[in-house]
Every structure is written in structure tokens, then in C-alpha cells.
Amino acid sequence: xxxxxxxxxxxxxxxxxxxxxxxxxxxxxxxxxxxxxxxxxxxxxxxxxxxxxxxxxxxxxxxxxxxxxxxxxxxxxxxxxxxxxxxxxxxxxxxxxxxxxxxxxxxxxxxxxxxxxxxxxxxxxxxxxxxxxxxxxxxxxxxxxxxxxxxxxxxxxxxxxxxxxxxxxxxxxxxxxxxxxxxxxxxxxxxxxxxxxxxxxxxxxxxxxxxxxxxxxxxxxxxxxxxxxxxxxxxxxxxxxxxxxxxxxxxxxxxxxxxxxxxxxxxxxxxxxxxxxxxxxxxxxxxxxxxxxxxxxxxxxxxxxxxxxxxxxxxxxxxxxxxxxxxxxxxxxxxxxxxxxxxxxxxxxxxxxxxxxxxxxxxxxxxxxxxxxxxxxxxxxxxxxxxxxxxxxxxxxxxxxxxxxxxxxx
Ligand SMILES: *Cc1c(COP(=O)(O)O)cnc(C)c1O
Numbered sequence: 001x002x003x004x005x006x007x008x009x010x011x012x013x014x015x016x017x018x019x020x021x022x023x024x025x026x027x028x029x030x031x032x033x034x035x036x037x038x039x040x041x042x043x044x045x046x047x048x049x050x051x052x053x054x055x056x057x058x059x060x061x062x063x064x065x066x067x068x069x070x071x072x073x074x075x076x077x078x079x080x081x082x083x084x085x086x087x088x089x090x091x092x093x094x095x096x097x098x099x100x101x102x103x104x105x106x107x108x109x110x111x112x113x114x115x116x117x118x119x120x121x122x123x124x125x126x127x128x129x130x131x132x133x134x135x136x137x138x139x140x141x142x143x144x145x146x147x148x149x150x151x152x153x154x155x156x157x158x159x160x161x162x163x164x165x166x167x168x169x170x171x172x173x174x175x176x177x178x179x180x181x182x183x184x185x186x187x188x189x190x191x192x193x194x195x196x197x198x199x200x201x202x203x204x205x206x207x208x209x210x211x212x213x214x215x216x217x218x219x220x221x222x223x224x225x226x227x228x229x230x231x232x233x234x235x236x237x238x239x240x241x242x243x244x245x246x247x248x249x250x251x252x253x254x255x256x257x258x259x260x261x262x263x264x265x266x267x268x269x270x271x272x273x274x275x276x277x278x279x280x281x282x283x284x285x286x287x288x289x290x291x292x293x294x295x296x297x298x299x300x301x302x303x304x305x306x307x308x309x310x311x312x313x314x315x316x317x318x319x320x321x322x323x324x325x326x327x328x329x330x331x332x333x334x335x336x337x338x339x340x341x342x343x344x345x346x347x348x349x350x351x352x353x354x355x356x357x358x359x360x361x362x363x364x365x366x367x368x369x370x371x372x373x374x375x376x377x378x379x380x381x382x383x384x385x386x387x388x389x390x391x392x393x394x395x396x397x398x399x400x401x402x403x404x405x406x407x408x409x410x
Contacts, residue, residue, distance in 0.1 A: 019388055022266035022299055024381050026058050028066040029391035030261035030355070034242045035070035037257050042225050045232040048074035048096065048218065050239035052082055057304075057379045058243055058262055059387045061089045067242055068093050074216075076237050080104050083114040096140055096177070099150065110137045115176055117142050119150045120160055123167070130172045139164065140177030140216075141207070145199035146192060147183040157203055161210045177216040178207050182231070185223035186247045193224070197231055223247040226256060244355075245363060245374045252364070253356060260363060262378050263354035264385070268316060270296035271336070271345045280333050281325030285310075293340040295321070297350050300330045304381040305352070305366070312369035313361035315351040320361055323369075353377070 039047045049067035051060045064075050064086055075091070077083050078099040086095060097109065098117030106129035109116050115138040116126055123139075130137040141164060144151030152160045167173050180200050184190045200219050207214070217233040222241035224231040227248075240246075244260035246253050253260050273293050280286040280294065288294075297314055301307040311322045314334050321334035336345065356362040363377040370377065 019386050020265075020267070022303065023264075023386045023388040024057070025263040025265060025354075025388045025390060026062065027259070027261050027263070027355070027390050028062060030244050030259040031058070031063055031066040031242055032070035032391075034244050034258050034261070035067045035072050038222070038225055038236070038238050038241050039071045042220075042232055042236045042238075045220075046074065046216070046235045047072045048076045048235055048237045049242050050076040050237050051086070052076065052078040052239070053379050056239060056243050056375065057381045059389065060086060061091070062389050062392060063242070064089075064091055064093075072242075074235060076239075080106070080109045080114060080116070084108055084112060087112045087114065098140070098142065098179075106137075107132055110135055113138070115140055117150075117179070118160075118164070119144075120152050120156060123160070123163060127167050127172050136171060137173040138176045139173050140179050140214075140218075141175060141212075143178070143180045143200065143203040145180040145196040145203065145219075147181050147196075149181070151180060154199060154203065158206055158210075161207050161212060165210050165212065175207075175212050175214060177218060177235075178204055178212065178214045179216075179218045179237075182219060182221055182224050185221055185228065185231070186249075188223070188227045188248075193228060193231070197228075221247075240375055243378060245378070253362075259357070260353075260355050262363070262381070264299075264352040264381065265354075266297060266299050266350050266352075268295050268345050268348045268350050269298040269331075270294075271340070271343060279325075280335070281328060283326050286325035286333075286335075288335060290338060292338050293336040295334045295336045295340075295345055295350075297323070297332045297334060297352075298330065299352070299385070300328045300332055302329045302382060303385050305332070306370035306372065306377075306380070309366055309370035312352070312366045315360050316345060317348050 049072040051064045054060045055063035075093050075095045077097050080097045083095050083097040096115040100122055106125050110129045110133045118139045119142045126137045142151040143157050144153055164175050168175055182196055184192050216235040218235040218237055219233055220231040220236040222238045225236040225238050244253050244258040246256050274288055276290045278288045299305055305327055307327045313320045323332045324335045325333055351360055353361050353363045353366055363374045366377045367374045
């Protein structure tokens with residue numbers, strides 16, 4: 001999670017800043033705006049900002065701070081290791097991790113006050129960790145209402161709830177939450193969300209009958225937060241939306257009142273005149289139709305741009321060009337046409353995607369070019385691309401006082 005950007009390499013003599021060679025610029029004001037927008041949609045339910053996978057590639061620690069500042073009251077991650085990294089950075093907000101293996105460090109989670117999602121087999125390990133740490137674990141029981149991934153089956157739910165309550169009575173844990181995850185909320189016309197909602201209500205009733213009194217019941221992801229108020233319960237878990245991206249096909253970020261927070265930028269690294277029929281990149285699958293000018297863009301699949309995304313847009317000097325030929329490990333090419341000045345664009349800024357507000361290219365465009373979803377485009381931008389944070393100054397101060405006053409911090 002430490003990117004080259006944090007070292008701030010710059011060359012005082014030339015005035016150049018190597019961080020501008022290629023960077024994913026993260027606008028923390030956009031994150032704050034999106035959290036406020038989602039909080040308004042969710043209200044009175046509270047917001048859990050999902051910052052797994054390094055905040056979908058945006059940088060978990062700065063994003064988590066900005067989200068908390070803008071009104072998120074919980075954080076969510078997949079792995080306990082991701083949660084521990086946030087605690088190590090001094091972030092003391094309620095924090096849930098839900099995806100475990102038999103090697104997960106439940107002891108460290110309990111010691112750090114990290115809430116643990118529990119689908120079944122984890123329960124005994126969590127209890128063993130609580131005994132070892134001499135501290136009750138905080139767990140959220142997860143029920144599979146139809147997604148078919150983790151979560152207890154409905155058939156096993158009764159038993160899981162019963163066992164958890166026995167341990168709660170022994171003071172070894174507290175059932176803080178009950179949750180489930182939706183499968184098709186991004187397609188609001190599909191009926192399965194109704195089926196999952198009914199199953200979730202049934203699971204809640206079983207838990208209540210067993211004496212569970214959860215602080216938070218949570219089901220909704222970003223699309224359900226925006227389209228299904230009946231799924232909000234006490235807390236919504238929003239990932240994609242806080243990054244300003246739309247979960248819906250055919251509905252843009254702007255239409256949802258969201259601002260994409262990541263812009264991927266680099267500089268044109270070569271520009272040259274070529275004759276008609278010039279082959280471009282491995283395989284020579286593109287040839288110039290006439291004499292033309294090629295612009296070399298120094299990012300490739302090692303930077304996380306999908307290799308299949310030929311045709312994806314790159315904006316240079318106010319004009320957007322499709323990538324031609326194969327995307328390689330480190331570079332890709334755009335055909336600037338016969339009129340472009342050969343040397344004139346050397347060093348010009350090249351934007352692969354950004355806010356889209358000014359008609360520029362978007363992560364959605366790259367998702368279409370790659371045959372994937374916008375989630376994947378931003379999340380896979382690799383650590384070779386420095387993250388550059390802007391509008392960091394408003395970010396909430398490190399909650400040092402809170403950390404000292406309560407939970408253990410690693
Ligand atoms: C990733 C994830 C989310 C967030 O989903 P978005 O569609 O990005 O809002 C919520 N809940 C769980 C369990 C997840 O794994």
C-alpha cells in the first residue's frame with residue numbers, strides 16, 4: 001500500500017517531477033462528495049465504506065480517512081490483513097473483515113478490535129482467538145440468501161445462530177451484526193433481489209427468536225443503496241459508489257450524482273511521422289491507412305491496463321484517440337493522424353480516464369473496450385503506477401486520541 005508517490009521524488013534542478021510521468025490521481029474531495037451523496041441516499045441507515053483491495057485501487061488509508069470525514073461510520077474489507085493495515089495506520093473506526101481462510105489471523109483481529117464476518121466454520125477459531133486474547137470477539141453472522149458464495153446456508157442458519165448465542169452467553173463474543181450480500185442488484189428489474197430480501201428477513205426472524213439483538217443488519221451494496229431503499233436496514237456497504245462509478249449499465253456517474261475519483265494520466269513519450277502501411281505493435285494487427293503520426297503512450301498491461309482493451313480511449317491535447325494495435329506490457333500506441341505535429345506532442349499529457357465531467361474518457365469506456373466492468377478497470381491499476389492524492393488537506397486528522405482511548409492498535 002505504499003506507492004512510489006509517497007517518496008515524492010522530484011528533480012529540483014530541472015523542475016521535473018517524476019510522479020507526473022504516470023500517475024493515478026485520486027481526488028479525495030470526489031470521495032467525500034460521493035460518500036455524502038450515498039449517505040443521503042441511505043439515510044437513516046448508516047454507511048460502511050468498503051475499502052478492500054486497496055480501496056479498489058485508490059489507496060485504502062487516504063480513502064478511508066476521507067470517507068470517515070465525509071460521514072461514513074464503518075469501514076469494510078475482505079481480509080483481516082487489510083483490516084490490520086488500516087489499524088496500523090491509526091484508523092480506529094468500526095471495521096469489518098468478511099473473507100477468511102484457515103490461515104487467517106483471528107487472534108490479531110480480536111486484539112485489534114476488528115469485527116469478523118462469520119459464515120460457519122470460523123466460529124470455533126474466533127472463539128479460540130477470543131479465549132487466547134482474553135477479549136470477546138465482535139462478529140457479524142453472514143447468511144447466504146442466494147449469492148452462493150460465503151455465508152451460512154439457510155438450512156444451517158438456525159444451528160449457527162444457536163452456537164453463536166451460546167458463546168455470547170459465555171462472554172466469548174458479541175453478535176454485532178447480521179448480514180448477507182446481493183447477487184443482481186445492478187439489474188434492478190430482476191426478481192432475485194426480492195427473493196434474497198425475503199430470505200434475509202426470514203434469517204433475521206430466526207436470529208431474533210434465538211435472542212440475537214444486533215447493532216447492525218446489513219444487505220445493500222452500491223446498486224441496492226441507489227435503487228432499493230427496502231434493502232437498507234441499519235447499514236449499507238458501499239464500494240463502487242464512493243469511487244464515483246456507476247454500477248448500472250446505461251446510467252452514468254453524472255446521472256447518479258457521483259464523481260469518478262481516479263484519473264489515469266501519463267505523458268506522450270514519443271511522437272513520429274510514419275508512412276502509409278506502417279504496422280503497429282506486436283502482431284502488426286494495425287497498419288496506418290496513409291502517412292500518419294503515431295503517439296507512444298508509456299503504460300501497458302504491467303500498469304493494469306487490460307491487454308485486450310485495444311480501442312480504449314486516450315485523450316491528448318483535447319482530442320480523444322483509440323489505442324491501435326496490441327497493448328503491450330509497458331506501452332501502447334495511438335494514431336494521431338496525418339495532421340499532427342510530429343514533435344509537438346512529445347511530453348503532452350495523455351489521459352486514459354478521469355472524471356468524465358469535461359467530456360474526457362472514462363473508466364466506463366475502458367471497461368467497454370476490455371469487455372469487463374468499471375470495478376475491474378480501477379482496481380487492477382498496478383502498484384507500478386504512483387497514486388497522487390489531491391485535496392488531501394481536508395482529510396480527517398489521524399484519530400490518534402481515539403486510538404489511545406479505546407481499542408488496541410497494532
Ligand atoms: C465488495 C463488497 C461490497 C461492495 O460492493 P459495491 O458493489 O462495490 O458497492 C459490499 N459487500 C460485500 C460483502 C462485498 O464483498
